[in-house]
Amino acid sequence: MCGKLDEAVDIALMEPVFDKYSGRKGTLIPVLQQAQALYGYLPRPVLDRISTRLRIPMSRIYGVATFYSQFYLERRGRHVLKVCDGTACHVKGTPALLNAIREQHGIGPGQTTEDYELTLEVVYCIGSCALAPVAVLDSEVMGQVRRENLLAKIKNRTVNPAVEQ
Numbered sequence: 001m002c003g004k005l006d007e008a009v010d011i012a013l014m015e016p017v018f019d020k021y022s023g024r025k026g027t028l029i030p031v032l033q034q035a036q037a038l039y040g041y042l043p044r045p046v047l048d049r050i051s052t053r054l055r056i057p058m059s060r061i062y063g064v065a066t067f068y069s070q071f072y073l074e075r076r077g078r079h080v081l082k083v084c085d086g087t088a089c090h091v092k093g094t095p096a097l098l099n100a101i102r103e104q105h106g107i108g109p110g111q112t113t114e115d116y117e118l119t120l121e122v123v124y125c126i127g128s129c130a131l132a133p134v135a136v137l138d139s140e141v142m143g144q145v146r147r148e149n150l151l152a153k154i155k156n157r158t159v160n161p162a163v164e165q
């Protein structure tokens with residue numbers, strides 16, 4: 001694969017957000033939420049613009065953006081796979097699933113494929129231990145996941161989103 005695809009960030013998309021929150025107090029978090037809803041993450045140029053428009057230092061913006069797990073500072077994949085590595089899932093085979101994803105897609109936990117199709121996240125117990133090992137692809141929960149099934153599901157989703165297994 002080549003390097004990560006270039007992205008164009010249209011900062012003008014933020015103008016209606018600034019209009020909505022202009023002159024109000026305590027607006028940083030809602031503005032960051034709106035920015036993330038627009039871009040899927042918080043691009044640096046957008047944070048710069050937020051800093052200027054809200055007159056908030058970048059250090060504080062970064063402090064907030066890194067404190068809350070809901071915010072992402074890096075672009076994420078079109079699909080997000082969460083693999084549980086809590087105790088029950090770990091024992092039932094999560095390490096093999098993570099290895100399979102690394103072999104097939106070249107990414108580890110917290111990483112995104114170069115084509116921005118897939119982001120892999122590791123979570124620790126989502127409360128479905130009886131179904132271990134558990135993975136969630138976008139909003140689809142999968143239980144008793146096996147390597148081949150997981151890879152097939154990812155391939156199906158990323159190559160042709162219209163086809164469901």
Ligand code: FES
Nearest residue numbers: 084086089126128
């Ligand atoms: S440890 Fe994975 S769902 Fe509980």
